[in-house]
Amino acid sequence: MKTNAVLENIKARRSVRAYTSEQxxxxxxxxxLEAATYAPNGMHLxxxxxxxxxxxxxxVELNDRIKGAFAKSDEPRIKERGQSQTYCCYYHAPTVVIVSNDPTQWWAAMDCAxxxxxxxxxxxxxxxxxxxxxxxxxxxDDPQVREYLTSLGVPEGHRVYGCVALGYADPQTLIKMKTVKAGTVTIID
Ligand SMILES: Cc1cc2nc3c(=O)[nH]c(=O)nc-3n(C[C@H](O)[C@H](O)[C@H](O)COP(=O)(O)O)c2cc1C
Known part of the structure; x- marks a missing residue:
């Protein structure tokens, strides 16, 4: 099968959930961030x-506000996260990017993805x-979370569609080999 640096990079990317403290x-x-702004987006809006x-x-403050919102949940698993002393949704990564968009565009989530x-x-x-x-x-949209997001510069009408933790992978934490499900591709000639 053909390969090149771009294809190798795509296949080597993994979700990392343990980081060193190095910024x-x-x-x-x-x-x-510049690469993000070059992504395709609906009508190039x-x-x-x-x-x-x-x-x-x-x-830390952002994580605390998220925990505060979780603590109000009726779902026991989410409530438990909200009350946990150790829960950190961004895995202590040194940088987090919040990706938000105007929810009145129906493709807002797709642009962000x-x-x-x-x-x-x-x-x-x-x-x-x-x-x-x-x-x-x-x-x-939890009021305490929203207040904080606004103070950080997230536009007021925006919904958050995802965040990206960024940092250097903790070399002590092994990442399991990735396998991909068979049968998810159809080619019709
Ligand atoms: C829409 C979406 C939401 C996700 N949310 C989380 C998340 O909140 N926390 C997390 O640790 N991983 C999250 N992931 C990562 C997936 O768990 C991960 O991509 C999947 O297990 C495949 O592993 P890989 O990224 O190492 O290939 C998310 C991925 C996607 C696409």
């Missing part, structure tokens, strides 16, 4: 916004690990 360079973050947080205290894959692949190409972090998807 990624601002310059690398800018390259990764570019209604998305990327809010990158490199400040550890602000990330395209941008997020670009973030992952650009990061991987620079040796930076990543993971999708979904917890703001369900909590971004």
């Amino acid at each position: 990624i360079a601002r310059e690398d973050l800018q390259v990764i 570019e209604t998305w916004h990327f809010t990158a947080i490199r400040n550890a205290d602000k990330l 395209c941008a997020i894959e670009n973030l992952f692949l650009a990061a991987r190409s620079l040796g930076i690990a990543s993971c999708w972090v979904n917890q703001l998807g369900t909590t971004c």
Whole structure:
């Protein structure tokens, strides 16, 4: 089968859930964010916004507000996360990018998913690990979470469609080999 650097990068990308405390360079973050802005998006309206947080205290505060929203849940598993002392939805990664969009565009989620894959692949190409972090998807409209998101610069009318944790993979934590399900592709000649 043919291969090249792009295909190898796609196949080598994995979700990383344990990070070292080393911060990624601002310059690398800018390259990764630029790649996100080149993603395809409906009618090229570019209604998305990327809010990158490199400040550890602000990330802790964000996690605390998400936990606060979880603590109000009727679902025991979610409530438990909200009450946990150790729960950290971004796995203590040093940088998190919040990807938001105007929910009145019906393709808003699709735009964000395209941008997020670009973030992952650009990061991987620079040796930076990543993971999708979904917890703001369900909590971004909680009043305390929303207030904080606004203070961070997330546009007020926006919904959060995903976040991206970025950092260097903890070398002590092994990532299981990836297998892909058979039978998910059909080619008709
Ligand atoms: C829409 C979406 C939401 C996800 N949410 C989370 C999440 O909240 N936390 C997490 O650790 N991984 C999350 N993931 C990562 C998946 O679990 C992961 O991509 C999948 O297990 C395949 O593993 P791989 O990324 O290493 O190939 C999410 C992935 C997608 C596409």
